[in-house]
Amino acid sequence: MDVSLGLSVSTLALVLLMRPPFPSIFVESSSLSNITDQEALLSFKTLITSDPSDVLSSWNDSTTVCQWSRVLCNNKRRVSTLDLKGLGLSGSISPHIGNLSALQFLYLQDNHFTGDLPDQLGNLARLQILNASSNLIGGAIPPNISKCSNLNTLDLALNTIYGKIPTDLGLLSELRVLKLGQNLLTGNIPPSIGNLSSLTTLNLGTNNLSGPIPSDLGRLQNLQELQISVNKLTGTVPPVLYNISSLETFAFASNELHGEFPSDLGFRLPKLLVFHFCFNKFTGQYPPSLHNITKIQSIRMSHNFLVGSVPPGLGTLHDLIMYNIGFNFFVSSGSSGLDLITSLTNSSKLAYLAIDENHLEGVIPDSVGNLSTSLSKLYMGGNRIYGSIPASIGKLTKLTLLNMSHNLISGEIPAEIGRLKELRILGLAGNKLLGEIPAAFGNLSMLIHLELYGNELEGTIPATFSEFQKLLSLDLSTNRLNGSIPREPFTLTSLNSLMNLSNNFLTGPLPDDIGGLENLIALDLSNNLLSGKISDSIGNCRSMEVLSMSDNSFTGLIPNTIGNLKGLQSLDLSSNKLSGSIPESMGKLRSLQFLNLSLNNLEGEIPNEGIFLNLSAVHLEGNPKLCMSSLCPHSSSRNISKALLVILVASAAFVLFLLVVLYWVFFIRKKQIDAKVTTADSIKAQHRVVSYEELHRATENFDPRYLIGTGSFGSVYKGVLRDGMTAAIKVLNLATSGAWKSFVAECEALRNARHRNLVKLVTLCSSLDFGNNDFLALVYEFMGNGSLEDWIRGRRRHEGGGGLSVIERLTVAIDVASAMDYLHNDCEAQVVHCDLKPSNVLLDEEMTAKVGDFGLAKLLLDKPEGQDSTTSTNRLRGSIGYIPPEYGFGGKPSTKGDVYSFGVLLLELLTAKSPTDEGFEGGLNLEKWVRAAFPSHTMEVTDANLIVNVIGYEGRQISPEKQAECLVSMVGVGLSCAIESAEARITIRDAFHQLKGIKKTLLKPHAATRA
Template structure:
C-alpha cells in the first residue's frame, strides 16, 4: 500500500509539473505574438485555466496540451522555440496568419506530433532538418511562405507521412531521393519553387495519389529513363501536375497504366512526339492539358489520338493549344465526351473545314480553334452549342456568311471571328446574345450596316471591333448607350454617321482618321480633353457636320477645313479654347498668352519666393526654350522618364546653363503633375532638393500643347550613372565608402525635410538613383518630387493618377510592396525606396538585377551575405582599392579595417530595416538621417586621415560623364 501511495503521489507531482511546463511554454509563445484582431488571445491570462484559452485543447486525463489551433486568427510575430516544450502536442496549426522569422528547430522534439500546419505566413529561412524526428507526422504543410534552401533528405525517415506540401516557397536543389522512403505518402505538393533535376526513381515506392511539381526548373524525361512502366509504380496516382518546367522527350505510353488518373496537366514544357493512344484507357480522365509543348507526329494524322480519347467518357477539358499538330480536324472529334466543356486547339497547323459533328459536343462552353489554317464555312449547326460562352475562330481562312443560327447561342460572352474572309452582313440574330461582352469581327469583308438591334441599352458589351471591313451607313446611335464600353474600333469602313454624344468619354479625341466616309460626327457632352486633332481637318472632304461642344477641349481652334464654316461645326462649352474664325467669339491666342504671363508672375510672387530659387525668369516662352536647346536637339537630351524628357539648355543674357524638363502630355496625369510640381517646389527650401527656376505652359510650333519646367543644372549627372556606368563611363569609378555615405546622408536629409519639416508633409513616391542628381561638389539633390502628392485628401487624385500611370511601372524594385495592393501613399513608402537605394549604393546591384528572381530579392541577398561578411557581394570599388581587386567571396570585410567593416554592417542594417516588408517595421527618415550621421562620425573619428571627401574626378560636366 505504501508503494502504491508513493507511485500515485509521484505521478500527481509529475502531472502538475508537466502542466506548469505547458503553461509556461504557452505564455512564452504568447509573448512573441501580436494579436491584430484584438480578441483571439484575450483569454490567454491567469483568470482562465490554460486549457480554456482560445485555440488550446488539452487531454482529459492529464490536462496536458494536445492541440494548438490558431488558424486564421490575424496573428503577427514569430514562433517561440518554447513551443518545443509542449511535449504532448499532437496537432499544431498556425496557418493563415502573418508570422515571420524562422521555424523553430525545437519543434523536432515533439515526438507525438501528427499534424504540423504553418502554411500562408511569411516564415523564412531553411526547413529545419530535425523535423524528421517527429516520426508520427501524418501531415506537414509549410506552403505559401518564404522558405529557401534544400528539402532536407532526412525527411525520408517520416514513414507515416501522408501529405507533404511545400508549394509556393523559394526552395532550391533536387527533389531528394529519400522521398521514396515515404511509403504512406499520398500527396506531394512542391508547386512554384526553384527545384532542379529530375523526378527521382524512388517515387515508385510511394502510394502517391497527387503529384504536384509545376512551376519549377525540373528537367529530363518523365518518368525517369530507367522506369520502363508505371504498372508497378504510382498505381494510385490520380492527379499529375508537371506544368511550367523543362521536361523533354515523349509522353510515356506507360502513363496510362496509372488507371486512376483523372488529371494530367503538363503544359509549358518541351514534350514532343505523339500523344499516346493508350490515354483512351483512362476511364476516369477529366482534365488533359498539353498546352505549349512540341507535340505532334509531324504528319497529317497528328490528331488521330482524338479517336482514342472518345473512350474517356468523363473528359471535361482538353487543351492542345500551341503545339505542332498538323492535318485536318478528324470527324472523331464529334465522338469526344458529351461532358466536354473546353476544347482548345489554338496555335497549331490544323487545315480543312470545321466538321459538322463538332456540334455534338453540346456541353461545350469554350471552343478555341483560332490561329490555324481552317477553310470553308462555319457549320450551320453551330447553334446547337447552346451552352457555349466563348467562341474563337479568329486568324484562319474561313469564308462565307456568319450563320444566323449563331443567335441560338444566347449565353455567348466572347465572339472572336477576326482575320478571316467572312462576307455578307452581320446577322441580326446576334441581338439574341444578351450576354455578349467582347465582339471582334475586324479584318473581314463584312458589308451592310452594324445592326442596331445587336446593341441594346442593357448591353454588356465592353469591346466592339469591326474595323477593316466594308461596313457603311451610320453607326447606330444606340452605341451611345453602351455604359460598359471600354474599346470601340470602327475604323477603315465606310461609316457615314457617328453619334457618341452625352456619355462619359474621357481623354483626348480618339483617332478616327480611318473613317474616310464619315459625314456626321457628334462627340458633344462628354469629358473629352486636349486639343482638337489635325485629322478632323483632313476629313473635310467627307465630313459635313461636327459637334464637339460641352467638353473640356483646349488650345487654338484652326480655321482650316470644316472649321472655316461656322454652320458646319459646334465647339461651345469648351472654356479653354481660343482662336478660330471671328464668328466664334473666342479669345485670341495672344490674349491667352498674356494671361499666362500674369499667371506665371503671380505664381512666382505668391508661391516661388526668389530668395529660395535664385534668379527667376519672369518671361519664358516656347520659343525661348526651343532656342535654348537648339530645337530640342537630340544632342541636348540628357535624360528621360515616365513624364517627359530632360534637355540641357542655355538661357538668358548671361548664358546660364539649365535643365529643361519637357512633359509628355500623352501620359495620363501629366497636366496634374505639372501643377503639382510647380506648387510643391515653389514653397520649399533645402540644399538637397533640386531648384525650379521657372515654368512654361504654351503651344509648340505644331499647335500642340506644351509644358515644361526649368531646373538648376547639375553638372555631375545622376546617381544611377555613377552606380552603374556603361562602357563609356568606366572612368567614373572608383568612388569611396565615405562618398557614398555622404550622398546617402544628403538624400536622407532631404526626405526628412519633406516628411517632417514642411508645413504639409510631401511624399516623393518615385525615389530611385536616376532621381538623385549630383552637383559639381558631389552634393546630392532629389529631383521629381513634384510627382508626389501632398498627404491630405484634396490632392488624393494627383497621387492615384500617377499610380495608375507608367510612372510607377517604370521603377519596379523601388516601389513599396503595399502600393501594389492599393494602399494609399505614405512617408513609409519613401522609406522603403530609400532602403532599397541604400542597399544598391553599397552592393552595386540594382534591385532588378538578373540574379533576383521569383521571391529572392536584394534584401535577402544582403541578409544571406552579412553573417559571412564576404566582400564578394559588395561593389568592388567601395574601399578604393583597400580590399583589392579580388572578387573572392571568401575575403572578409575586416581585411579593409575593422572600423569600415562595422560601419558597413550598420549601413546594411539601416537599409534592411528601411526596406522591411511591413510599413510598421520601418524607421522614419528623421531617425535614419540621425543614424547615418552617427555612422559617419564614428568612421571619421577612427580614420582621421579620411576627414575630407575626395571627389571622384575626372569629370566636371555632364557631357563628359555621359
Template sequence: MKLVSMSFVEFQSCHLLLGMAFALCFNQVSSTTNETDRVALLAFKAGITGDPFGVLNSWNNSIGFCQWYGVTCSWKHRRVTALDLSSQRLSGSISPHIGNHSFLREIWLVNNTLDHEIPPQVGQLRRLCHLRLDNNSLVGEIPKNISICSNLVTLVLQGNRLIGEIPGELGSLSKLQAFENRLSGIIPSSLLNLSSLAFFYVGQNWIQGTLPTSIGLTFPVLEEFSVHENQLEGLIPPSISNCTKLVLLQLANNTFSGKVPSFENMHKLQKLALDYNHLGSGKAGDLNFLCSLTNNTKLLKVDITMNKFGGMLSKCIGNLSTTLTHFVAWGNQINGEIPEEIEKLVNLEILNMDLNKLSGVIPSNFGNLQNLVALALGGNNLGGTIPSPLGNLTKLMALDSHGNNFHGKIPSQLSNCQSLYYLDLSHNNLSGTIPPQLIGLTSLTIIVNLSHNHLVGVLPTEVGNLGALTALDISDNLLVGEIPSSLGDCTSLTTLRMGGNFFHGSIPQSIKSLGGIEEMDLSCNNLSGQIPEFLTIFHSLKVLNLSYNKFQGMLPREGVFKNATGTSIIGNNELCGGLPEFHLPNCIYKGSKRRKINIIILSKKVNKPVSSSIDDSCPNVSYGTLLKATDGFSSMSLIGVGSFGFVYRGILEGDGTIVAVKVFHLVRCGALKSFIAECEALKNIRHRNLLKILTVCSSTDYQGNDFKALVYQFMDNGNLERWLHPNPTSSHSNELPKKLNFSWRINIAIDVAFALDYLHHRCHIPIVHCDLKPSNVLLDAQMVAHLGDFGLVKFLVGSSLDVVVGEILVKCFEVDKTFPSI
C-alpha cells in the same frame, strides 16, 4: 558596467529564453518529456517576429500547452502530435527546437510569410507524416535528412524561394504520396520509383532533362502529375497511358516535342494540359491522341495551345465526354473544316481555336452549344457568313472571329446574346449596316471591334447604350453621316477609333463627356468645323489623330495639343496657329471695318519629350515571357537576321498578341550601342509610318548572361526587300505576289517620305535614320509602310539641319542602290 542596447523583439526573445531556462531547472509539475514539448513550443514562439492576429498570445503559463492555439496533443501521453498555424500571416523563422517534438505527426504552416531556411532538425521527427510549408518565403535547400522521416506521406513546399536540386535521398520515402516543390536540376530517378506516390507536383521550377520512359510503370496509384513551367524536353513517354488512375496530367510550358501518345487507358482523366510545348509536326495525324480519349467519361478540360499540331480535327472529337467544358487549341497549324460533331459537346463553355489554318464555315449547329461562354475562331481562313443561330447562345460572353474571310451582313440575332461583353469581328469582308440592336447591347463592356470591313450606313444612335464600354473600333469601313451625339453617353470609353470612313459634320459637343478617353482617332473622314476646345481638358488623352479631314480655324495650344508627337493634324489645310512644331500658318483675324493682320512671333525651342512610341499599355516582359512567345527562339520563329541580332515572330501569353522580337547578339561589337541608340530614338518619336515598339526587355537569361530585346508590332507583309527581290526558295515566297503594282509603289514611297519628313522636321530633336534600305521598310496587312531599325540614327543637336541631312542622305543612298524607283 557596459550597457547593451536591444530592440523590444530582442528583449522579448531573451525574456522567453530565460523563462525556458528557469522552467527547465525548477518546474517540478510536468514530467521531463512533457516539459521538452513546452520548451520547444516557446522556442518556436520566440522565432516568430510577426503575429498580426495574436494567435500566439495564448501560449503562456496561464493554461497548459495542450490548450494553446494550433497545438494538438495525444490523449494518453499529453505530447504534441500536431502543429497547425496555417494562414495566420506569421513572419519570422522556424525554430530548430521543432525537432524536439518526438511525437509530432503533422506540421501545417501553410500560407504565412516565414523565412530563413528549413531547419535540418526536422529530420529528427521520425513519426512525422505530413509536412506542409507551402506558400511562405523559405530559402535555402531542402534538407537531405528529411529522408529520415520514413513515415512521411505528404511533403509540400511549393511557393517558397528554395534553391538547389531535389535531393535524391527523398527516394527512400516509400510512403510518400504527395510531393511539390520549386527547384532546379533533374528529377531524381529514385523519386520516380516511389510506387506509393499519388500526387506529384514540381510545377513552376527550373527542372531540366526528360521524363523516364518507364514512368507509367513506376506510378501505379498516381492521381495527379504536374511538371508545368519547367525546362523539360524530349518525348512524352507512351507508358504514361498505364497511369490508369490519373485525374490531372499537366505538362504545359516546357519543350516537349514529337508525337503525343495514346491516352486510351486513362478513363479517369479530367484535365489534360499540353499547352506551350513543341508537340506535333505540323502534319496529318498529329491530333490522333484526341480520339484515344473518347472512352473517358469524366474529361473536363483539354488545352493544346501553342504547339505545332497540324492536320485536321477528326469527327471523333464529338465522341469526347459530354462533361467537357474547355477545348483550347489556339496557336497551332490545324487545318480543314471545323467538325459539325462538336455540337455533341453540350457542356462546352470555352472553345478557342484562334490562330490556326481552319477553313470552311462556322457550322450552323454551333447554336446548339447552349452553355458556350467564349467562342474564339480569329486568325484563320474561315469564310461564308456568320451563322445567325449563334444568337441562340444566350450565355455567350466573348465572340472573336477577327481576321477571317467572312462576308455578308452581321446577323442581328447576335443581340440575343444578352451576356456578350467582348465582340471582335474585325478584318473580314462584312458588309451591310451595323445592326442597331447589337451596337446597343448594354452588356458590351470590354471591346466592340468592327474595323476593317465594308460596313455601310450610319453609326446607329443606339451606340449611346454602351455606357460601360472600354473600347470602340469601327475604323476603315464605309460608314457615313454625322457622329451621333449619343456617343457622348459612352462615358467609360478609353479608346475610340472611327478613322477611315466618310463621317461628316462637326465633332458633337456631347463628346465632352468622354473625360477618360486615352486614344481618339477620327482621321481620314470628311469632318469639318473648328476643333473643339474641350479636347484640351482631356487629361488622359495621349493619342489624338484628326488628320485628313476638313477642320478649320485655330488649332488649340493646350492639353494634348502641346504634344506634337501624340497629336496628328496633317491634311487639314484650313487650320492655323498652334505650336510651331505643327508647322501651320499664322492665323489672320478680320476687324469690323478694315482688315487687320496680327503676326504672332514665337521662338522655337526644344522641349522635353512628353510622349513615347513605346506603348504604355503593354506591360514589361521578362526573358522567360519572350522565350515562351518565340518557342524558345526557335529557327521556326526566325523571320530576320541583322548586323547585331535576330528577329523572331512571337505570340505573347495571355492576350495572344503577335509581335516581332528583336534580340541583340551582345557579343558582337556595337550591338549594345545599337540597342541604346534605338531605345533613345524610339522613346521620343511616334508616327504612323514608323515601326511601333511595344516594350523593351533588358534582363538576363537563365544562364545569367545579359539579355536585351525590343518588342515591335508585327508586320504581316514583311519587309520591302522580300517584295522587290523575292527568294524562290523561301517558305514565304508563295505568300507574296510576283511584283509590286504601281499603286503600291507610289504609296510605299509616300509613306517612307512621310516618315523621313517627320524625323527630319517634326521631332523635338531632328533625327537622321542613316540606314535607309528596303529591308528596313516594313509593310503591315494593308501594305502601309513603316520605317524600322533605328540602331544607327544620328541626333542633330545644334546643327544646320538641311546641310547635314543632305550629306548623310547621300551616304545612305550610296550604301543602298536597291531602293525602288517609281
C-alpha cells in the same frame, strides 16, 4: 488466532486510518494542472479580437475547462484537444498555449489569425497534430517546433509565413504530413527533410523556394504526395525521385527545371494519379510509358519544350480528368493527325483538354462530339488544324470555353455551336472561316468573350447579338462583314472591355445607341465604310479610354460631347470627312495622350491647352484650314502658323517614309524564287546571302536539339554555316501576326547600326523552303554564354558554380547602357528598342553583354526627345513588367520608354526578382518594392548571392562593405530610370556615365592602401 498476526492487522488498520486517502493526492495534482490549462486558455482568449460565432463565451471561471466549447480533456482532466477550426476568429496566437502540456491535437485552421507562431509551441511534447492552415500568420517557422517529437502532422499552408524552412524539421521522426504550401518561404529545400522516413505528404508548393531539388528526398519511400509547384527551383529532377513507387501526386509545375523525362516513368510510378510538370523548361520526348498508368487522373505538361509525337495509348486512361500538353513542340501530320481526340473519347470523366500552341496538323474528327459530357474547357488554338469544324461539336453541352483560334480552319461556322449554352469564352479567331455568323449564336447567352477576328466572314452582324447580356468583350475585326451596324451590339451595357469591328466593310451611319456603351473601355470602328454624323450620345460613354473611328467617311462636326469622356487616353478620327472646328472641350481632356485628327476637312483655330501643347502627341496634317490660336487670320485660310508648318513638314516626311516601307514590305510579300525580285536586295548587298538549304543543313532540318530560344515571332536555332562559323539563326514564323513587321523592324534597326554591345546581324535569308512556302530568317553571331535572364535565374553559372558577382553585374549594366546610348544618341537613325529585358541581352564567350532582338524596334525621324516615330501605329509595345506606364495610356515609343525598361532590367539584375513575380499584387511592383527599401535597407532586397570575393585594383580584394556601397549606388540608378513619370527619368546617357563612375569608384584602391 495467532496473537502476533492480530496485532499486526490492528496496527496496519490504525496506520491506514491515520493517513489521508490516495485519491486526495491525485485530485490535488490534477486540479493544479487543470488550473494551469484553464489559465492558458483564458490568456489565449484575451488575444482574440473577434469571435463572430461567440463560441468562446463559455470560456469563463463559472465552469471547468473540460466543459468549455471546442475543448476536450483526457481521463486525467487535462486539455488534450483544442478544436477551433472554421470559427472566423481574429487575433494572434498567445504564447501561453505552450502551457497546455498534455495537448495532443491543435486545430486552428480556417480563421483570421495574424502575428507569428509562438516559440512556445515547442513545449508541447505530446502534440501529434498542429493545423494552422488558411490564416494570416506571418513571421518565420519557429525552430523550436522540432522539439514536438510526437508530431505526425504539421500543416501551416495558406498563410504569409516567410524565411527559410528550418533544417531541424528533419528531427521530427514521426512526421507523416508536412504542408507548408502557399506561403512566402525562401531559400533551399533542406536536405534534412529526407530524414522523415514516415512522410506520406510533402507540400511546399507556391512559395519562393529556390535552388536545386535535393536528391535526399528520394529516401522518402512512403511518400504519396510530392507537391512543390510554383517556386523558383532550378536544375533537374533527381533521378531517384522517379523511384518512389508509392507516389500518387507528383507536382513540380511552374519552376525553372529542365532535363528530360525517363521513358519508363510509367513503369516506375505505377500508382501515379497526378503528374504536373507544366511551366518549366523540360525537353525531349513525351514519356510513352505514362499511358501505362491506367488510373491516372491529371496530366499537365504544358509550357515546356517537349518534342516529337504524342504516343499511343491515351484510350486506356479511363479516369482522366485533366489533360494539358499545350505550348510545346508536339507534332502530327496528315488528316488523321488529331486521332488523339478519338482516343480520349474513352475518358468519360475528362473535364479539361488542352492541346493548343503545338505543331499538330490534321482535321478535327467527328468524334470530338463524343468526348466526355463533363468537358468544360477545350483548347485547340495555335496549331496547324485544317478542314471544317464538325457539327458534332454541338454535343459538348457542358463546355464553358472553346478556343480554336489561330489555325487553318476553313468552311462555315456550324450553327450547332449555338447549342453550347454554357459557353462563356469562344475563340475562333485567326482562321479561314467563311460565310455568315450564325444567328444561332444568340443562344449563347452566357458568353463573356467572343473572338472571331482575322477570318473571311461575310454578311451582317446578327441582330441576335442582343442576347449577349453578359458579354464583356467582342472582336469581329478583320473580316468581310458588310451592311449597317445593327443597334443591338450598342445595347449591351455589360461590355466593359473591348468592341472591335475594325477592318470590315460595314456601311451606313453609326446608331445613336452608341451612347449605351457606358462601361466600355475601348471601341475600334476604323477601316470600314461608315458614314453620316458621329452621334452626340457618344459623350455618354464615360468609361471610354480608347476610341478609333479612322478610315471611314464620317461627316459633320466632331461632337462637343467628346469632352465628357474624362478618362479618354487615345482618340483617332483621322481619314474621314469631318468638318467644322475642333471642339474646345477636347483641350480639357487631361488624360488624353494621343490624338489623330489628320486628313479631314477641319478648320479654324487649334485649341491652345491640354494635349495641344504637346505637338508630338497630336496629328493634324491634311487639314489646311486649321491654324494656331491668335495667329490664325479668319479672312484667309492660306496663312498658316509656323508651328503648323512644322507639323505639316514632319507629316510629309512621315508619309514619304511610310510609303517607302509599305513599298518594301509589299515586295517582300510577293517575292518569287528568283532572288532578283526580293525586297531585301539593299540589305543583301551589304551582307553575304545564305540559302534555305544551307540553314536547313546547319540545323539538321531545324532539329529541336539545336533550339536555343523561342519568341513572339519565331524560333532561334544554333547552327554551323559552311565556312565553319557558329551562328544563331532566327527563323520567322510567318503565320504569326506581326512577323513581317518584326522582320522589317529588325532589318531597319540594324541595317546601319554598328556597336560592340549590339548583337551583330551577319546576314539574312529570304527564300522558299522545300515546300515552296515563304521562308525568312535572320542570322546573328552566336553568343556562347546565353542570355542575361539565364544568369539571373541561375540556369547558367560559372565553372565553380558561382553566379554573377557585383562587378560582373555592373559591367553587364554598363554594356547594356552603352548600347542603348548609342541607339538613342549616336546611331545614324535614332532607334528605340521597345523590348529591352534580360532575355534580349546576350553574353559572348568573354562575358561581354550585347543587346539583341529588335523585332519591336522603332526608328525615329528626328533625334529630339519625343519626336514622332516612323509610323502612326499606336499599339502597346514590349513585354509585361518592362513596358513603361505611358505606353499603356497610348504613348508612343520613345527613348524615355527604353530608359524605364533599362531601369527595371537593372533592378532585376540586382535583386534576381522578376517584375512579374506573383508576390507583386495590389499595385505593388518591382520598382515600388525596391524603392521602399532604398537606401537604408537596400541589402535586404538585393540578391543574397551577390557579394563574393572580388579582385580590384592591383589584385587587392574588394571588401564586402565597398561592394555593398556599389550595390546601393546601382540601385539608385535603376530607380532613377524606372520612375513612373517619363519626364522625371534620367536619360540613358546619364545612367551610362553614372554606372561607369560607380565602377571606377569600386575598382580604385582606398586612400589607406595607396601608400
